[in-house]
Each structure stands twice: as C-alpha cells, then as structure tokens.
Amino acid sequence: MRLIKSIFTALVVLALLLLGIWFTLRNQAQVPLDLLFIQLPENSLALWLVLSLICGALLGLFLLLPWLTACKAKNLQLERQLNNQKKELHQLRTLNLKSPE
Numbered sequence: 001m002r003l004i005k006s007i008f009t010a011l012v013v014l015a016l017l018l019l020g021i022w023f024t025l026r027n028q029a030q031v032p033l034d035l036l037f038i039q040l041p042e043n044s045l046a047l048w049l050v051l052s053l054i055c056g057a058l059l060g061l062f063l064l065l066p067w068l069t070a071c072k073a074k075n076l077q078l079e080r081q082l083n084n085q086k087k088e089l090h091q092l093r094t095l096n097l098k099s100p101e
Helices: 002-026 045-094
Strands: 030-034 039-044
Touching: 002 045, 030 045, 039 045
Parallel strands: none
Antiparallel strands: 030 039
16 A cells, blocks of 8 residues: 555656646746836746745745644643543542442
C-alpha cells in the first residue's frame, strides 16, 4: 500500500510539474503591471499569475489564522472539560456506596 501511495504521489508531482512548464511556455508574453500607485516592470504573464496565486494563498492563510486559533482554543477547552467529566464519572463508578441498614 505504501508503494502505491508513493507512486501516486510521484505521478501527481510529475503531472503538476509538467503542467507548470506547459503553463509557463504558453504565457511568455511580456506585460507591465500597474498597481495604481506602483508601476512594475514588464515580466512574463506566467510569472505575474503565479505570484498573484502565491500572494492570494498567503493572504488567505493569514486572514484565517485568528479563526483557526479560536477553534484550536475552543477544542482544547472542550478536551479539558471532557477529561474532567471522565475523571468524575470514574470516581462516581468506583465510589463505595454503603446501603443504609
């Protein structure tokens, strides 16, 4: 199973690499980039598109960070609460109750 997973991963990486090369070769046009206040020099369209993809992904991760942190904190709080309830249940189950005589 591990061999199949390794082969599949290698094929996916190879396919992505070939797709990236094909994309770069198809988008060789030199275009300037005007960002309202900044005029960037001419570069290939593929470079600008890949850089914008990377910037968007990083910005998305950065904006999700507070939400992920809050979810992690809530998860830790619930795990602590669950562990405390498990301890309490264990104590109640092992408690020797004497019947009134």
